[in-house]
Amino acid sequence: MILAELARLIKADLIGQETADVSRVQPFENAGEGDVTLASDAGYLERISESQATAIIVSASVAGYRGNLLVARDAKLAFARAIAVLHKRDYQPIGVSGDVIVGEGTDLGNDLSIYPRVTVGREVIIGDRVTLQPGVVVGDRCHIGDDTILHANVTIYRDCEIGRRVVIHAGTVVGGDGFGFVPDENGHQVKLLQLGRVRIEDDCEIGANCAIDRGGFGDTVLRRGVKLDNLIQIGHNCEIGEDTVVAALAGFSGGTKVGRGCVVAGQVGTRQHVSIGDGATLTGKTAITKNVKAGAVVAGMPAQDYNAWRRSQVLYSKLPEMADRLKRLEKIVEDLIQASEKKS
Amino acid sequence: MILAELARLIKADLIGQETADVSRVQPFENAGEGDVTLASDAGYLERISESQATAIIVSASVAGYRGNLLVARDAKLAFARAIAVLHKRDYQPIGVSGDVIVGEGTDLGNDLSIYPRVTVGREVIIGDRVTLQPGVVVGDRCHIGDDTILHANVTIYRDCEIGRRVVIHAGTVVGGDGFGFVPDENGHQVKLLQLGRVRIEDDCEIGANCAIDRGGFGDTVLRRGVKLDNLIQIGHNCEIGEDTVVAALAGFSGGTKVGRGCVVAGQVGTRQHVSIGDGATLTGKTAITKNVKAGAVVAGMPAQDYNAWRRSQVLYSKLPEMADRLKRLEKIVEDLIQASEKKS
């Protein structure tokens, strides 16, 4: 591909040769002839003249640099697009394996890639260009949207809806029962049957070995464009807002509502039925015990405003010093009192 | 079903029409003609006259309400029972798939539901009315009790015992090796072979993608009625007591003993070989580093009494203020000393 074309596709301005050829993206250290790379921070910009790359994506033009630059306000975004343009392979259907097991009344779309060892239940609707890797199990009455990919050993329980262009990585379980029990007179746990479903909207991506429970009544919902990392727990009746990203090992208790465009870091946990406003940032390991406002940045156990938490955290590490100062003050004040008592 | 019959089955007192028909349970907002619902808190009780439900489960009679009430001291328990009565489907065996692979010497019970793609090892005993979903793998010499359900892609390693009426959700692994290594003279980790088993007693339910390790010597045991949420780690030789409930992403290190009727919240972790007394409550994210007494409620990292932790936690958020007050005091005392020195 020539640079002028790449620039157009990644929405960057080209400073340099329009007809130079590029064929792949490489990290800064490795990029050479025919490669595009990224110089996103000061460290790389200082060393930009060392690069052998045919083109470098930057966020502003670089004085004195003679090579080809692709200038985009958000250089990392342009880089992500360049990788997609040069490395994403067109979908090629492999067809439907003779080994597939499909239940009655199930409707299969066109141009599928269904690998061996796939099991699909009854009255399922599978869209066009869907990929089901080996070991995938899809329960009765599920809908799987066009262009969706379920990786190996994914389990979808009955009655779930998966949108279009969704990717679910290996081992993830969608639609298991929510965790609802009530102790009876003898302390035995009586199950609250889980009658709801899971709905995963278009363009979501879900990592490996996650668990997304079905609703008790009503549905657990992942809105359009949600991105989940690995080993994430989504409890029953959670709703995760559009374009929200969640890092590994986070867990949302039943009924948690997360707004759109939130950033949830690793190992965060939430209490049941809390609401997180749009655009909030929950930093790593935070324990969310009450509602979080839109745009807030929170940290701690339980969560508080990030900056307030940071101040407390710094003082936490100074507690031994504070304790010493307190003790010294007590001694001094004691001496003062004794001195004043002697006088009087 | 008529209300009089439902009242009897859920152990509630009926105030209203014995012969009114109900067919399903619905949440308060959606309940209409033919539905049973729950009004469990003050908010719903205030709006009770708005409800179109045919019957409402409450914990005490409601003055002035003319509709049908089902009064039960524990309304949520009665609600759980009502869902089960009206929505639980009778078990219908689907038989044994021709696609199953079963090892030599294995004994299959009656009225089974064994789906395709199931693999069962040698000398296994499968009880009656057992359900094995696609992708289930059962190792040699396991016992699976009557009426037990293993969901899709569950793995049971060799020599494990699963009781009756147990439910194990998709992707969970039972009987993997416990994590035991000893470094040798060169720092290489030498494995402590894990010779024990896993025993899961009757009426346990285990969520999706959990990992329950076999014992080193002796067994890892889940006692009758234990309920585990998703993504939970049970280390080798743990013993979890009867009717204890554990929320998602909790992890028990090797040799942890948990009493009966405990409540373990999400992301809790325990040090090896600690004991948790009966009826203890471990709040979310708590780090258990030493034994916990029966009935205790603990929180924090490391765990301490919940109320003491709460007091410290409130003061933690006030550390900046405390630091300011300490500094001001030091200044005042310094001034006092100087003043008194001047005088003398």
Place this chain on the structure above:
Amino acid sequence: MILAELARLIKADLIGQETADVSRVQPFENAGEGDVTLASDAGYLERISESQATAIIVSASVAGYRGNLLVARDAKLAFARAIAVLHKRDYQPIGVSGDVIVGEGTDLGNDLSIYPRVTVGREVIIGDRVTLQPGVVVGDRCHIGDDTILHANVTIYRDCEIGRRVVIHAGTVVGGDGFGFVPDENGHQVKLLQLGRVRIEDDCEIGANCAIDRGGFGDTVLRRGVKLDNLIQIGHNCEIGEDTVVAALAGFSGGTKVGRGCVVAGQVGTRQHVSIGDGATLTGKTAITKNVKAGAVVAGMPAQDYNAWRRSQVLYSKLPEMADRLKRLEKIVEDLIQASEKKS
């Protein structure tokens, strides 16, 4: 096996009968005739004369004890070796199941144990004496080294390299996409395609239901002898050093470098791109937000030196007392000031 032979194999000194027969290892409480056991701490040493074991492994000779002793400086290591000597079964190939599905150009080694329901992609290289349990899925162009065991329902994505004598427990996913997204102008998340691989070197052991992501560019690497417990997240481009052990539910963000011989406890989390020096110890639930020096022992959220954290932690639990003392001091000083004002 006679004791003299066992002593030689576990590198212990025998005090006692060379020709006594032993056939198994048992824990102290259960060991009897023909058994070897361990008395590793003072509690067991006090009761050593009660033991019916044929031989007891200890770290130093025991005055007055008349039974057979196996003395090794590191008794626990000798014990691990004794278990292996007496209980490890020789590998017996079961052959290749007729039910296996293998892609074109794949090369299978000798003396394999490939169970039914295994799916292997194209151009894969499977070494000798490899065990693939039911439900294993191996992607295109992977290499699986000699003597490696993949337990049931393990998924290996395309282009991954697994070394020799590696054990991967059930449900683990190797080679899923790293978690890399950049928001575009509309807040939609654009994927950073993940072009790298996973390399797992010789003698690693990985627990159940872990998730090990492929690199973005370049590889995610587990060095020789790494041991992972269950439910562990390894982000893209992490590198875990030789002989490092990691406990359950720990998570490493993208680009984390962990040195050799480290001990990482349960539920630890790391920020992206941090480095952990050789031999460091990260205690349970620690949040690693910056680099950790070789040999350091750290704790807390965020991590600090363990001993400093411990001091702060003790004072944290005394915050209510400190607050009271501060308040009392303020009152006393106030009184002093008033008294001195009255005088003057």
